[in-house]
Amino acid sequence: MAIATSLDVTALRADFPALSRTTAGGTPVIYADAPGGTQVPRSVVEAMGDYLVWHNSNIEGGFAATRETDDMIRAARIDAGHFVGGDPDGIAFGQNMTTLNFSLSRAIGRTLRPGDHIVVTRLDHDANVSPWWILAEDLGLELSIVNVTPELDIDLDNLRATITSRTRVVAYTLASNAVGTVTPARAIADLAHRAGALAVADAVAYAPHRRIDVEALYCDVLLCSPYKFFGPHLGIAWVRPALIPSLRPDRVRPAGMEPPGHRFETGTLSHEAIAGFRAAVSYLAGIGGGEETSEALDRAYSLIGDHERSLARTFLDGIAGVSRIRLHGPAGVDDRVCTFGLAIEGVAPAQAARDLDARGIFAWNGNFYAQGVMQSLGVPLEEGILRLGFAHYATHDEIERCVSALADIAGAPS
Numbered sequence: 001m002a003i004a005t006s007l008d009v010t011a012l013r014a015d016f017p018a019l020s021r022t023t024a025g026g027t028p029v030i031y032a033d034a035p036g037g038t039q040v041p042r043s044v045v046e047a048m049g050d051y052l053v054w055h056n057s058n059i060e061g062g063f064a065a066t067r068e069t070d071d072m073i074r075a076a077r078i079d080a081g082h083f084v085g086g087d088p089d090g091i092a093f094g095q096n097m098t099t100l101n102f103s104l105s106r107a108i109g110r111t112l113r114p115g116d117h118i119v120v121t122r123l124d125h126d127a128n129v130s131p132w133w134i135l136a137e138d139l140g141l142e143l144s145i146v147n148v149t150p151e152l153d154i155d156l157d158n159l160r161a162t163i164t165s166r167t168r169v170v171a172y173t174l175a176s177n178a179v180g181t182v183t184p185a186r187a188i189a190d191l192a193h194r195a196g197a198l199a200v201a202d203a204v205a206y207a208p209h210r211r212i213d214v215e216a217l218y219c220d221v222l223l224c225s226p227y228k229f230f231g232p233h234l235g236i237a238w239v240r241p242a243l244i245p246s247l248r249p250d251r252v253r254p255a256g257m258e259p260p261g262h263r264f265e266t267g268t269l270s271h272e273a274i275a276g277f278r279a280a281v282s283y284l285a286g287i288g289g290g291e292e293t294s295e296a297l298d299r300a301y302s303l304i305g306d307h308e309r310s311l312a313r314t315f316l317d318g319i320a321g322v323s324r325i326r327l328h329g330p331a332g333v334d335d336r337v338c339t340f341g342l343a344i345e346g347v348a349p350a351q352a353a354r355d356l357d358a359r360g361i362f363a364w365n366g367n368f369y370a371q372g373v374m375q376s377l378g379v380p381l382e383e384g385i386l387r388l389g390f391a392h393y394a395t396h397d398e399i400e401r402c403v404s405a406l407a408d409i410a411g412a413p414s
């Protein structure tokens, strides 16, 4: 197979039925809602349908459909290992990232003692804050919240000053779901490990845009959600296999203990979603081309990154010319993903989202469960901000249409 040197966006868009959607008036819809969940290629829909029609079964039985289900889940763990760049033995599938993180934090909590210390950040989605907060309340642990910088990144100096010899967990995000910042994840993990703490990384907002590599990131736990990277509604956790024997997750007694990541899986999983996840990884690997999944994913994310940086440049240059629009978060294209938090002078975020919808542009308003970001911005939680976020299937024409719609809504010439 020929190896592509740039993303063929026109060709790959044809794989996504949703991208042909139009408004009632025939205007093509623009999906600027990617941080809330991406669209799926046809192959994902087909894989889910194929599983449900031909292989639908529970696990670990003696007949063909159940053996096929076991094989499919085994293969999905290997795919997930490639996807996160880590040992597939550490993979756990679950309902979503939030549910997995509550369960993991409980298991980690069983290794902690009153007076131990947990660190979370103001940049994080609440799914990587509340599980630790509640654990700290329940167990009498100390909890600290690390500040963000004026550019809305995790403040490393504040983190350094916050970590103590009692710190046992540092929970942080790899990318902000609200404003797109990509954080200094390796430096955070190094600081955590120097104190003997676990590094728990939220990759949900990172995974659609950047290649995950748990070894380079040096994290102990990583969580992501396939519905944010072209797959179905599902959560995935990776736990460093060497750590797993020391953890005691909530589980029913008859459930199997192997592979080790399975210990964090409760009840019957969404097998059809796991089949869809496999198709999403194949779709991404297909962008990279070639035979070997990890290398194909490396190449795919390199192409996706180049395209998204170019989209981000077009977007940022475009809104820079509109005086009544203010960008929250990083001004550059290298230290961010293609997610933009915005304020439009005199237009409430909810109104702006409705005005965009009227122009065929799907975008979110709200706090996106990123409470710390909203508090740092001084924005009321019930009001939040406007967020436009793009996946690799977005085009420059779409970005330009978004910029001119925003300028129109702001009442300024673009």
Ligand SMILES: Cc1ncc(COP(=O)(O)O)c(C=O)c1O
Pocket (backbone or CB within 6 Å): 035, 036, 096, 097, 098, 099, 125, 127, 128, 173, 175, 176, 177, 202, 203, 204, 205, 224, 225, 234, 235
């Ligand atoms: C950065 C981030 N972390 C965690 C979550 C929660 O993920 P899930 O919906 O899979 O529980 C989200 C959801 O939007 C998110 O954006």
